[in-house]
Each structure stands twice: as C-alpha cells, then as structure tokens.
Amino acid sequence: MNNQSISLARIIRLSVLSVGALAFLAPYIFMISTAGKAQSDIFTSSLSLIPQQWFYLQNFAKALSRVSMGRLLFNGIVVCGLILAIQVTIAIPCAYAMAKLKFRGAQAMIVLVMLGLLVPIHATALPLYVAFDRMSALNSFFALVAPFSISVFGIFLFLQFFRAMPDDLIHAARLDGMSEIGIIGRVIVPNAWPAITAFAIFSVVAHWNDLYWPLIVVSNQAYATPPLGLLYFRAAEAGDDYGALMAATLIITLPLVLAFLFAQKRFVEGITMTGLKG
Amino acid sequence: MSALSLRDIRKSFGDNQILKGVSLDAAPNEFIALVGPSGCGKSTLLRILAGLESADSGEIRIGDRDIAQLPAADRNIAMVFQSYALYPHLTAAQNIAVPLVMRKLTRSQRLPLIGSVMPGQRKAVAEIKREVKEMAVSLKIDHLMDRKPGQISGGQRQRVALGRAMVRRPSIFLMDEPLSNLDANLRVHARGEIVELHRRAGVPTLYVTHDQAEALSMADRVAVMIAGDLLQLAPPQVIYDDPQHIEVARFIGQPRINLVASQVEADGTVALGDARCGLSDRTVEPRAPVTVGIRPEFVGVTRHGDTGLPARIERLEFLGSEIIVYARLDAIGDTMIAKISPAEGAGLVSGMPVRLQVAAEHLFVFAADGQRMPSFPLTTGAVREAVHG
C-alpha cells in the first residue's frame, strides 16, 4: 500500500545523492577533460567534455618537461617514507612503555602528549625555521623530515590501542623470557597492525599533501615535494596554459587517488583519524 | 473470543523461510511464552506483530480488528526490548513519558519552545506527568526518575523499560527476552515481578525467550517454535509430559530427554530394553523406523540383576539433590542419561557396569517425521518401583 510513496522517496533520495556526487566529482571530470584539450579548444568550448583535438600527449609532454615530475614523486615518497618510518619507530616503544610499564613519568607524559596534540606545525614553524637557518640545514631532506620525527598523535593512537591489549599477553611473554624490546618486536607489533596501517595512511596523506612546511624550508627544486612542485610549475606557466596545468595536476593527484580507490576502507579509517588530532 | 489472533503468518528473507505459516490465539489476560532455539523465528514473529516488519502473508487480529496493514505507531502494542532500547539522552521519567507525548500531544505541541505556548499543551503535559509518576510509583522506581539510563543498574533499566511499555495501557504486551541482560539472581526474581505486572495489566502478553525455565515457570501456555514452525502450544505441564513432536521433547527438559533410534517390531509394538508399548495406530508397518524417548528421571540405574539395558557408566554429575548418570549402552553405544536420587546413586563410580531400567508408561514414540505416535504401555513400571523401594 505504501510502496508507491517508498519508491517516490527513493527516487528523490537517489537523485539528490547523484546530483551531489556529480557536483563533487565535477572538478575531476573537468581536470581529465581539460588535460586533453588544445589551447584553442579550451578557449572556445569550455563546456564540451570531449576534446576536439586529442591533445593528451602534447600536454603531458609539456607538463613533464617543465618540472621533473619523477623528481617530485620521488621526493614525496622519500620524505613521507622517512617520516613514517621514524615516527613509528619512536612512537611505538614510547606508547608501549606508557601503556604497559609502571614508571613515574607515565602520568606526566600523558599530559605532554595531550599538550602536543594542540600544537600544529604552523605554531612551531618560526623558531624551527630560524634554528634550521642557523644550522644551514634548509633545503635538505633533513629539514623536511626532522620536525615530524615525533608524532604525539601517533603516541596517542598507539597508547589507546595498547591499553586495550590484555596484560596477560605481556606477562606470558615475560615468563617466556623475552626482553622488553623482544616483547615489542614479537608480541606488540604483530598484534598492532590495524593501528599501524591506519596511522601509516593518516601520516602519509598528511605529509604528502602538506604545503606549509616544505614551502618554508625548501627553495630549491631538487627537494620540492609534490605540492611545492606544482606551485613552481604554476609559477613557470605564467599564462593560461590550462591544458598543461591540468595534465600536471592529474599526474600529481593520481598516486594518492589511486591508492585511495584501491584501499578505500583503510583510507577512510586512516584519514578520519586526523579528526582526533584536530 | 480471542484477544489476539495470528493466522498463517509467513515470512522469508530471500530463499530463507523464517516463518512457515504460524497461527496462534491468545485469550484476554493470557501469558504466552514463545520459546525456541535462536534463529527459530520467534523474534521475527514478535517484530511482525509489533509492526516493525511486515509479514509476506497472514492475518493479525486484535479483537475483531485486522491490524496487519497498520504502522507500528498505530497498533497500540507495547514492546520491551532485549536491550531495553531506552533513549540514553532522556531521563527515566522522560523515557516513560515518550509514548504518551507521542500520542497525546499534537506535533505543534511537541515543538521545542513554541510547543509550550500551543493551546492545551500545559494541561496535557500535566496529565502526562501525573501518569508517569503513577507508573513510577507502582514500579517502585520513583526515586530514579531524574537519572539517565547510563546512571542506573541493569535491573532498574529493565523496570524503566517496563514502565515505558505499560504507561499507555496497550492492548497487547510484547517482550523480547527482557531478562537476558540481567544476572542470574536478578533474573529469577524478575520473573515473578513480570508475571505479577502482567496480572495487573490484564492484557495478553507474548513473551519471547530461549530459556525454557523462564517459559515453563512464567507462562500460562508455552509455544515451542523450531525452524519457523510453531510445533506445540500448550500449558507448561502438557508441553513437558506430553510433547507432540520430537523437537519439542528434545528442546524442553533439563537434562535432555534420551532419544534412541528403533523400529516397530513385527507384532506392531515398540520396545526399549524390557519396556514395551503398543501403538494406538494399528496400521503402522512393521520395521518402520521410530525414535523412542524417555526422560532421564524415568531411567533407573541398578548394579545387579539381569533385567534392563546393560550399560557402563561414563560419568557422574553430583548436583546435590540429585545425581546425573551418563551411561553408554553396551548394545548400541548410545549414551543414556539418568537422573537419580543420591540414595540410589550411592556406590556408583564411573566405569562401572550397570543395568538401566526404563518405565514403559513414560516412553514416547516418535515417527520418522518427528510427530508423536500415540502409544500405551504393555509392561509396567514395577521394575523401577522395586528399585526405588
């Protein structure tokens, strides 16, 4: 009897969702379309999605010749990889000690972590920049990585996760004769993969996309990360060569978008954790 | 006249038949327990009755009104949920008031701020407050009215849930395992309370549980549901003493009934050891496969003598007032369970060879399709009486 109204509600619901999704995907659609258009094409018919002349090759060639895309992607991978590796290595033992070992500092360290969560890189950038400048350490991987070697958010996340692990697991490991390092390596880490994966995605997305810090410490193309490289490319393309510009954005956006499409569920988990950090 | 009547309710999810044509009538004031293993469809039946799900076919009548097409809100059926489903952001008093607010206030009267200036709102609200108060007093929870569900104990939450269900005087009362979240002591106590509340409310109550002790101890009639079929609906004593289906016999009774595969003999009788009974139905073919059932309390254990089934004790469980004996039959290897008094069990140890005495008048015979076959004893329980003496 109310089948009719149900299907009407569904039609409205689905159309709202679809129109919304189309609007949200529109920038991607135009990016892909415009990356294949010739300059004249862009100026005359901005609303037709299919390029009149197939200009993908020329645009991509232009994008790749102006800025070394390979270099950018390589830098991005090195920086994000180093940051992640150091963060995890530092945060896990610390979180383990705070969660499972009795020592006087634990309480104070929780306060420290909570305070640390409040402070974004934007707040510490000035003194760090001055210090790196004094050390002549600007324009280096060191400058890009060092401030992020400590992730209080990582400590916070692992702390929550380790607290939920049963104490008996650790007691059993101790009775089996493992050292604390051995416990971390052979008991904690193998059981913490969900947390590590989520944190890894969070960390990589955050630092891959970060513009603020690289912009400050890098003025040399050799160390440019993807967002910074794109800025350089835009500066070099003074005119409105949107074909090449879109080709460049496509190349730079693609790695993370592909990774996201392949591992959506983990990505959503990992990125929404940013929320906790604030 | 029946107060509630379900006719041939059917429901499937995809290929999965959850309810295979369930019919049931409840008298006014009747307390019916729907019992069955998990997944038998009892909760689905309850949700269909409440209007939370729709049946594929069938008829639901309250009095002479067919309510199968009405939305849940218009059925005047109250339900107590397994998790109680109290609104966590509302106080106990506000929780109990919700059904009244939804029914007695118009939508504009319910609006925040604006609602309080609507005509008649004040009077209606005062009325609701009075009814909630009365309910709280009768459930002895009036001191908890300002607390939120998170601040009170499980037993108290359950009372609030009962209050919310009863406050609007529903025409039917549904309860979905309302005691399963309470600890064991409280549960036994709450049984009595719910029966008492039911008596006071005076409306038919359908009570879903998987706990046979709850069903047998609380209900006027017990409905046993197995795999989407309502197999038997009868008073507790009848369900226990006279099960009409092998699954009913198997499900009800603790420890479980002994079931031994057998066949009809050439003379049309069925035997288990020395106990023999005849079948009322003379047309049964000889050699037809049947299952013979005997409840553990009607199995005797003797150490000497040459009557009864030879068996060997596997395990003994001492339970204080009784002893449960698990013994493996020498002939067929089945394990039989006997419930005997400590006096009878004196001197028994595991591994000991014994004889099991079965009383013929307590044998149940089930056909291959599970239906009970009417039977009468041919031997007497004299052997067992002798043992007892």
Place this chain on the structure above:
Amino acid sequence: MADMAAVPQTIALPAPRSAPLAAEARSAWLLSLPAIVLVFLFILLPVVAVIGLGFTDFELGYAGFKFVGLDNYIELFTDRTFRQSLWNTAVYTAIVTPISILMALGLAMLIEAENIGRSFFRTAYFLPVASLLVAMATVWQYLFHPTIGPINAMLALAGIPGPNWLGSAGTVLYSLSIIGIWQSVGFNLVLFLAGLTAIPRELYAAAEVDGARAAYDRFRLVTWPMLGPTTLFVTTISIISSVKVFETVKTLTEGGPNKASEVLLFTIYKEGFVYLRVGYASAMTVIFLAILIVLMFLQYRLQDRQVHYT
C-alpha cells in the same frame, strides 16, 4: 642490555620487592627517552621560543634583537592587515563550517537510508579529502576562470553574467569557501556515517512502537540526540581546519585581491617567512595558538557534560 638482565634477576631474588619495579621503570624510561627528547626539541622548546620571540623585534638577517615587551601585540591591534586577516578567517569559518556540517549530515542520512550505491556515494564525496589540495585548487581556478571557466560558461547559458570569482574582492572569500566546503564535506560525512551506524537499531524500533510515526519524530527522538557527540566532534574539527586554511589561499590568491583573502596562516607566513619579521610573526602565532586552545577547551567542556550519555 639493562632490561634483559632484569628478567632473570626478578626470578632469582624474591627478597627486595622494589628491584623488578625499578628495572621496569628503567626500561620504561629508556623506551620513551627518544620520544621525550624529540617532544622537547620539536614541540615544547619551539612553543616556548615562539612565545619568547613574540616579545622581541627579532628579524632574520639582522644580527641582534632586543626585547620590546608588548609592542608587537599593540602593533597587531592596529595592524589593518592583521585585523582584516582575522576577520576574513572568521568569515571563511562561519561559512564553511555550518554548511559543510549540514551538507554532510544530510548526505549521510540519505546514504544511510539508501541500500544501493552506498560505497559509490561515499567514495565520490570522500575523494576530495584524499586528493592533493594544491592540485585540486588549480582545477578550481580553471573552473572559476571568469572567461574560459566552465562555471561562468554554464551561467552564461542560463543568461546570468558570472562574476570574477577569484579575481574580485567581493567574491574571492566566497569562492574559497566553496572550495573549502567541497574539500571537507566528505570527511564530515564519513564521521556522521560512522555515528549513524553506531545508533542501535532497537532504538528506532522502540521509537516506532512508542508512536513516533513520522521520520521527523524519529529524527528528533533518536537520530539527533544520539549523534550529539559526533556533531560536537565534527564541529570542533571543522572549525579548527577552517581556521587553518592556507593551501588554497597560497595557491590561488596570495591574499588578494586587495587583501580580501588574507587569512591568519597566510599573514603569519608572509610576515615571518617572506618579510622575515620573526618577532612580529611570532606574536601572531601566539594568537593563532590561543584560538586553537580556546576551541579545544570549549570542546572538552561540552563533551564533559555528555559523560552520562551511554
């Protein structure tokens, strides 16, 4: 290694009860030492330094500096750029936060109610969150282009003269807000979806049985209150990330035209790293940090009140 030696010792010597505890404390300190050092080095020390520098006239490139007391803060209050920047940040936040939250809540409820295409819709709305913002800002620049951009081309089809979105002082903040909303809805949406799925189904059943006939009644009785903690959380996160808006401004407008899109972080960036007036920029940073702390504090307070929620 100290911690390895500790284990047999524990078993061999039962007498002094403090020995194993002391060993445990020692390994705990060792394990957390690197983290502690780095927290001091990269978080605490710089924060203290920023506060300190805020009272100096330090400029990079000049040798000395002297303490100037509250001069920087006094200058801030009269600095038209800074005031403009605070105002712009506030306007941007006031636009982006409510719209992206309401859109996300509405879309999340639609997606939750629909059983087909769930993961497609979630992906579509979440994609901007996973994309490089600098790159997507460039795409938006093209979409917003006054003459060749598709948005104005579409408006022209409808006979409406399109504005110069990013190029005019009157519209630039709204254009940036559109990008901000586009970028953050997916994030909020996913949080709301998680919040919605966490609501026990039995509560909706109870609401129906209790007489909540209309969808609106069930929303008022169950959905909205049950989403309370999620909404508070999403609101705080959205405000904080709006206050931190930087990438789009740096990429697209550089604060212009005519300072109409100067926002807090961009002003700090310009003062500190372009003009190298570190002391002055530090004072701005302190204010930025104070805003974040107040927001966090408000969230904690509100959350505290909902302690008895479950």
